[in-house]
Amino acid sequence: MSSQKPLTNFFKPLQSGGLKRSFSEFIGGNKPVEINFAEKKNKVDQAAEANIFEENGSLSLAQKNRMVFNQTIAKIKLQGNKTCALHHNIGHSWFQAIEPEFKKPYFKKLSDFLASERSKHTIFPPEHLIWSWTHFSDIQDVKAVIIGQDPYHGVGQAHGLCFSVLKGVNPPPSLVNIFKELASDIDGFQIPNHGNLSGWARQGVLLLNAGLTVRSGAANSHKDKGWETLTDAVIHWISANCDGVVFLLWGAYAQKKASVVDKKKHHLLHAPHPSPLSAHRGFLGCKHFSRCNDLLIKQNKAPVNWSNLPIE
Secondary structure (H helix, E strand, O other): OOOOOOHHHHEEEOOOOOEEEEEEEEEOOOEEEEEEOOOOOOHHHHHHHHOOEOOOOOEOHHHHHHHHHHHHHHHHHHHHHHOOOOOOOOOHHHHHHHHHHHHOHHHHHHHHHHHHHHHHOOEEOOHHHOOHHHOOOOHHHOOEEEEEOOOOOOOOOOOOOOOOOOOOOOOOHHHHHHHHHHHHHOOOOOOOOOOOOHHHHOOOEEEEEOOOOEEOOEOOOOOOOOHHHHHHHHHHHHHHHOOOOEEEEEOHHHHHHHHHOOOOOOEEEEEOOOOOOOHHHOOOOOOHHHHHHHHHHHOOOOOOOOOOOOOO
C-alpha cells in the first residue's frame, strides 16, 4: 500500500520464546500465514535487536513501534474478553481508529445478543471471518468504498467482504451483475469463475457491509442490533481522516449510509443496486469502475486493477 509498515509490525512474542513473523495476508478462507523464525534469526532480525536503543540511551523508533504493537494486542485481547463481538484478529489500525466504539453500551448489548444467538443458531460469517474486511489494508490506506447491507445468509457464502463469496460458491445474482458491468466498463476484464473479491480489498477497496453478522437462512435477522452504529463510525473516521476516497454507492440504503461523508473531500458515485430487481434501472451502464479509477488517477493515486481477482 502507500505507507510502509514498520518492521516490528511483523513480529510478536511466542509462548515458547523466540520470534514469529506473522503476515496479515489471508489465503484460502482468510487463515493467517505464519512462519516460525524461533530457531534461527536472520541478519535483519539481529540488526533490529542490536538497535533497540539510540546512542543517547532513549528508545529507538523500532522499540517504540514494538511497544505500540504489543500494547494494541493487549488492548484487543482485553476488550475481546469483555465483548465477544470483537474478535482478536481485527486489523490493528482499524482497532486504533474506532477503539472508543468498543467501550460504548451499544457494543456490549450487541455482544450479549451475539452470544445468545450463537448459543441457539448458526451465525454467518464464521466468527474468525467477521472482521476480515480489516485484514487487507490499513484504514488510512483505503481509497475506495463499496457498501453492502447484510451478509449472505446461505451456507459457505459470507466471509466478511460485501458482495464477495468464498471459493467454490457460485456468485450470487447481484455479483453476477457487478461482473457484467465490469465486462462492459473495463477494457480486458474477463468474468472470473469465482466470486471472491479479496483481490480488490488488497488494493485498498473497502468492501463493507452495514451489518456484520446474520442468522443462517434469515436475512436481516441481526439488523438494528448495533453493527450499523459501528460501521457508521468506520465511515465517519474515513471521511474525517482520509482524502479523495471514492464511494461507490449502489442503492438507497448505501447512499443513505454514506450521507455523513464530507462531499468536499471525497467523491460519491450513485447508482441503483445491482440486484436483478434494479440493475436494469441504471446500475448496468453506470461505469462506476472506470469513473472511480479516473478520480484516483487525477489525485495521483494508483487506480484499482479490477481484473486482479485471483482464486483465494
